[in-house]
Amino acid sequence: MPTLESYLTDRDADASLRIRTAAVLLFARQGYAATSIRDLARAVNLTNAGIYHHVSSKEALLADLMRAGHRGLIDSTARVLDGVERPSDRLALLISSLTAIHAQSPMTTRVMDGELRSLTPGSAAHDEVIALRDEYEDQWRRALADGVREGAFHVADQRLTRLALMSMCTGTSEWYRPDGDSTLEQVCAEFVAIGLAAVRAPAEPAPSPDLSLLPDFPWEPPDA
Template identity: 80%
Template sequence: MTALESYLTDRDADAGLRIRTAAVLLFARQGYAATGIRDLARAVNLTNAGIYHHVSSKEALLAGLMREGHLGLIEATVRGLAGLAGPADRLAHLIGTLTAVHALSPMTTRVMDGELRSLTPGSAAHGEIIALRDAYEDLWREVLADGVARGVFHVADQKLTRLALMSMCTGTSEWYRPGGGSSLERVCAEFVAIGLAAVRAGAVDVAAPDLSALPVFPWEPPDA
C-alpha cells in the first residue's frame, strides 16, 4: 500500500479532506463521468452513506473543488499584481503564477481546467464557475490590452496570444515533475522569457515569481 493509499483509508484523518483528495485524484485520472460514489467510498474506506454524510452529491463535490481552486488562483494572482505597474512585470507575474500553480497542483488544476463540462448546464454552480473562469481570464485580457495600448506589447491578435500563453502555462500539469531536469523556478523564468518574446516586449528585467505566495490546495494528492 502506498503512502497516499494509507492516508486515504486512515480513519483518524479528516474524512472530508480525504474525500476531496480522492475525488481530485479520481476525477483527474479517469474523469468525473467515470467516477461513481462507490469509487470514492472504496478509495477512502467508507460506505456510500458515509460519503453523503460529508457531501450532498458528486456534482456538489466537483463544484466545490472547482470553486475553491479558481478562487485560490484569482486571489493569489490579484495579490501579486497589486504591487506591479508595468505591463511586462504584470504579464510575467501572470505567466509565472499560472505555470507554478499547474506544476505544483497538477491534479486539482486538471479538474479545474477540464471538468466544467460535467456541471449541469444552466445550474447555479455552472454559472458560478464560468464567472470565476472569466474573471481570471479578464486579468490576462487587461494586461495584454494595456501593454498594447502603451506600445510595450506588439501583437496582431490579443485573444490568440492570450490563449497561446495560457496553454503554455497550464501544460505543466501534464509534464512537470519535482526533481526533474529543470527546477520550477527555471521553468517559470523560461516561460516568462518566451511569453515576453511572444508579445515583442523587447529587453526587460522582471522579478522571479514568488512561489511562496501561491495558493495551497490541502486536498492535492501528494506524489500522485
Template identity: 85%
Template structure:
C-alpha cells in the same frame, strides 16, 4: 462540542476530496462513481453522502476553491504592479507554478467545467470565477498593446496560447526532473514576453510562497 468528532469529520472530508481529485483527474468525472470514492477512502456510500450532498456538488466545491485560490493569489502578486510586462511575467510564472505544484487539482479545474449542469448556479459561478481570473490576462495584454510595448496581431489568440503553455505543466512537470520549477517559470516568462515582442528588460519575479496550496492535492500524485 466533541472536538474529536469534528476532527474526524474534517479528516474524512479531506480524504474524500483527495480521492475525488485523484479519480476525476485520472479517469474523468463521468467515469467516477460515488462507489469508487467510497472504496478509495474506505467508507460506505452513505458515509460519502454524510460529507457531500452529491458528486456534482463535490466537483463544484473543488473547482470553486481552486479558482478562488488562484484569483486571490494573483491579486496579491499583481498588487501595485503597473508595467504590463511585469504583470504578464507574473501571470505566466504564477499560472505555470500552480499547475506544476497542483497538477491534479488544476486538471480538474481546467477540464471538468463541461461536467457541471449547464445553466446551474454552480456552472454559472465557475464561469464567472474563470472570467474574473482571465480578466487579469486580458487587461495586461490590452494595456501592453495600447502602450506600444506589446506587438500582437490578436490579443485573444495570444492569451490562449500563453495560458495553454502555462497550464501544460500539469501534464509533464516533475519535481525531480531536469529543471527546477523556478527555472521553468523563468524560461516560460522569457518565451511569453518574446511572443508578444516585449522589449528586453528586467521583469518582476513571482514570489511562489504567495501561491495557494490545496490541502487535498495528493502529495505523491
C-alpha cells in the same frame, strides 16, 4: 511518511478532506464521468452512505472543488500582482504564477481546467465557476490590452495570444516533475522569456514570483 493510500483510508484523518483528495485524484486520472460514488467510497474506506454524510452529490463535490480552486487562483494572483503597474511585469508574473500553480498542484488544476463540462449547463454552480474563470482571465486581458495600448506589446490578435500563453502555462500539470531536468524556477523563467518574446516586449529583466503567495490546496494528492 504515510503513503497516499494509507492516508486516504486512515479513519483518524479528516474524512471530508480525504474525500476531496480522493475525488481530485480520481477525477484527474479517470475523469469525472467515469468516477462513481462507489469508487470514492472504496478509495477512502467508507460506505456510500458515509460519502453522502459529507457531500450532497458527486456534482456538488466537483463544484466545491472547482469553486475553491478558482478562488484560490484569483486571490493568489491578486497578491502576486499587488502594486505591479507595468504591463510587461504583470504579464511576466501572470505567466510564472500560472505555470507554478499548475506544476505544484497538477491534479487539482487538471480538474479545474478539464471538468467544467461536467457541471450541469445553466446551473448556479456552472454559472458561478464560469464567472470565476472569467474574473481570473480578465487579469490577462487587461495586461495584454494595456501593453498594446502603451506600445509595449505588438500582437495581431490579443485573444489568440492570451489562449496560447495560458495553454503553455497550464501544460505543466501534465509533464512537470520536481525531480526532472529543470527546476520550477527555471521553467517559470523560460516561459516568461517565451511569453514576452511572443508579444514582442522590450528585452528587460522580468520579476520573479514569490512562490509563497501561491495557493495551497490541502486536498491536492501528495506525490500522486
